[in-house]
Structure formats: structure tokens, C-alpha cells
Amino acid sequence: MKSPRTTQIVIIAGIVLLVGFLFSQDIKGLVKPKEDAAATMPQEAQTPGLSLAEASATAKNLISNAAAKEFTSLESAFQKASGEEKVNQAKVLAQKWDDLEQAIPSALYLEEAANGQSTLENWVKAGDRFLKAFDNTQDSVAKPVMLQKANTAYAKAIELDSTDLNAKTGMGITMVNGGGAPMAGITMLLDVVKKDPKNFRANMNLGMFAIKSGQFDKAIIRFEEIVQHIKATPDAYFYLATAYESLGKNKEAIDAYLQSKKLAANPTLSNFIDKKVAELKK
Template sequence: MTNSIRTKQVITIGAVLLLIAFLFTRDIKGLVKPKQESPATPAAGQLTSNTAQDINLQEVSATGKNLINPSLAAEITKLENAYKSAPEGDKAAVAAQLAQKWDDVEQTVPSALYLEIISKQQKSLQSWLNTGGRFMKAFDSSRDSLMQPLLLQKANMAYTNAMAIDSANADAKTGLGITIVNGMGMPMKGIAMLLEVVKKDPSNLKANMSLGTFAIKSGQFDKAIVRFNDIIAKKPSPDAYFYLATAYESLGKNKEAIAAYLNSKKLAANPTLSKFIDKKVAELSK
């Protein structure tokens, strides 16, 4: 493999990392930021359950309120006061309202923290799955290199608690596998968990998507192409087409990449993504 091809693949993978937040959370901020402003994802195997400090709910709440409409911030403050004064038996219901309100204004960190409060009280499979999913949503959309490891750790803990309740649950195993590959343990252990999910349920889109994106990140573009073509055959989506295009581009298959990019643009119908793809197609057409 020549140095120029390697360089092109590194650049392409960098573009994928910038767009992960958009494709999974529809937070398009990751698309328009320069590459150097986007923090690196924690290295696989770098984190353990003892490395992260807790996240201060009051601090993230105050930060979140500064980013939203004052009237919405006032509504949340009112709910927070109600939560503080509620009897212990009623706190979970108010916490659920706060989690939803924060999620509605796209502030996923405080939302996830309130779901965690509920899970610690209810200790149910679904509550831990909801908590893990919200922390992963916050992790994917975060641009804070100090916050990201904390969010990943909390997602890992939530999915670990879910697995303790039902070790065969596909959502729990998939979520836990994703956190492991992203930095909460040895990546091959996480991949093995995802492969186990897919073996039992070949139509599991979340596990298949995760395996496909990890194949791209590790430079296994041929495997990624097979994976995303299988996903598209089952359920076409803008993110699946985008990653397929990325894999084709990395292998120099520009014609196939252009077709996949255009399908992603058509299904997403998002102005920011469309602008990015138009630029990409123009480059590949030269």
C-alpha cells in the first residue's frame, strides 16, 4: 500500500469520526467543526471503572440552562425545585419529567443523569437500558474531551447492570460491547459480544452498524462494505449508505462511493449533510 493511499484512508476515517455524532444523534455540530477541534475518542483499553470521577448534576444543569431559551430554563428550574422537595417515593416521577425535558432541548448529559437516578431506584432491565442508551447518546454528541470518558464509563456501568439482570438480552449485550470497543476494555472482547448478538439475530441493525463502523475505524474496508450492503438490503438508511460510501472511497472505488453518497443524501434530506456530500461528490468526480 502506498503512502498516498494510506494518507487518504486516514483522512477518510477522520471524516467518519466527525460525522458519527450527526448520523447517530442528528447533532450536526460535529459535521461543521474543523478536524482539530474534535477531540479524540478514548483509546481502546484506556479506561477502567475506577478512572472516572462522577459528573456533577448541578454543574451540567447550570451549563445546559445557559444554552437554551430562558423560558425553557425556567421550566426546568421549577421541575428541579419540585424534585428536591418531593417525597422519596415521588422523586422518580419528577426525575422522569426532567430527563424528558432535558432530552427535548438536546441536553443529553443532565437527561442521562436523571435516568440514572431512576435506574438506581427501580433497578429494572428497561431502566438501565434507557440509561445506557442516553449516556451513549451524550457520548456520541459530546465535544468535551474531559466529559467523554465519564459518559462512556457511565454507559458501561448501566449496560453492565442490565446484563446482571438479563445476560441474554441483546440490547444490553450490544450496548456493553459498544462501550468496550470504544475504550472500556479490550476491543476484541467487545467485538466478540457484538458478533454473538449478530449470530443469534442477523437482523440486529444496531449491532451490525457498530461492527461496520468499527471495521472502518480499523481500516477493514472490505469487511465494512459487506456489512453495510447487508444492512442496506434489510433496512436502507442515510447513515448506512454514508458509511458504505466512505468504505468505497477508502478503497479508491469512486463510482460506487458517489452512488452511495447520493443515496445517503436522498434519504437524509438534511441541508448540512447535503452540502458535505455535494462537496465530496465533486471531489470524487474529478
């Protein structure tokens, strides 16, 4: 029989594999975990140098020739533009890259837009897209740079408005993930929740961090609050289930897993949960 410690390690490992799947998608976008995503969409652009030109060139190799030509034309217009027009061109390019699930060039163009027009909204959007790039890329060089750029973008947003909860939430997430000041990041997220108890993103990340640190009782309280009073999502139920499972509360875990399956309505996740439920019923 597996020891409780071994069971917790297995569960946490499974969470790490599924976190990108659950957090990088909204309900309508819950399609496949990352290991299966390559079959339906291009892989995330890998950008060791992380310059805008290199990111774009790498991403163009992952899309159709027709789409690549369109980007070349848009980039030419971006280079020739100035002022507000250049900012708008950067936003167009960022959206088009994001539509193709290429978060690195998308984030870099949002950074260009924010540098050209330094507003709270622009820096928060850039930070959010850099966090998406951090979650999506498997490139060991690009990953920490994406996190650092996200942190910098949120810092600039906070300079413009120190009370903005979206910026503080993003900053807290980057601090915890960066390892430099994880407790300070958690404190920042707790402050966000204190001011906005129903802040979904802050609550979800606090719950995730509780699971990763083995504080399963706290995670259960957090995710129960989310699904009952904030927003019942497949990812919230999934993490609630893993927390219950880690404490040996199999009945509660099964119920939460099945709720996740019902809300996601995704074949891959459904198959995973069916196997998990069968194991828990033994």
C-alpha cells in the same frame, strides 16, 4: 497523487467528524453536522464535576430564562418527592433535558430513575442516554465519564437479564470505545448479530469499527447487508460509500453517496456529498 494509505487516513478523519452527525440523529432529525449545530440549538452542557446539580446549572445557562425557571420548579418537586413519585419526576426531567439536546443532565436523571427503580428498561435507557452524551459532548473530562457511566448502566441491565440484546449491544459499544477490551466488545456485538442477524445497531457499529480499523472489505459486506436487508438509512449508505472510496471503487462510492443524499434530504450533507462526488468523477 495521494498514496492509498494517505487516502485512507483522510477518509477516516472525515468519518470521525461526521459520525456524531449521522449517529445522533434519526432521519427526521438530520439537520446539521456538529460544527454547525450551535447555530440552531444550544451547545451541549459541559460538566467537569458531572454532579447532577452542576450539570443542571450549566445547562440552564444555555437555555431561555423561562425554560430555566421551569426546570428549577421541576427540580424542586423532584427533591421533595420520594419513592415512585421521585422516579417519575426524574424521568420527566430527563425527557425535558433531552428535548433541548442536553444529554448529560438528561442521562444523569435517567440514572436517578434507575437507581430508584432498578429495572432492565430503566438501566438500558440510562445507558443509551449516557452513550448519547458521550457522542455529543466535546468536554475532555466529561466524555470518558459518560462512557464509564454507560458501561455501568449496561452492566446493571445485564445483571438483571443476561440475555437482553439491547444491553449487550450497548455494553459492546462502550467496551470498544473505551479501549480497555475492544476485541471483547466486538465479540459481544458479533454474538448479538449471531442471535439477531437484523439487529441494526449492532451491525452498524460493527461496520463502523471495521472502517476505523481499516478493514474496508468487511465494512462493505456489513453495510451492503444493512442497506439491502435490514434498514436503508442515510448513515448506512454514507459509511458504505466511504468504504468503497477507500478501496478506489469510485463508481460504487458515488452510487452510495447519492443514496445517502437522497435519503437524508439535508442541505449541509447534500453539499458535502456533491463536492465528494465531483472529486470522485475526476
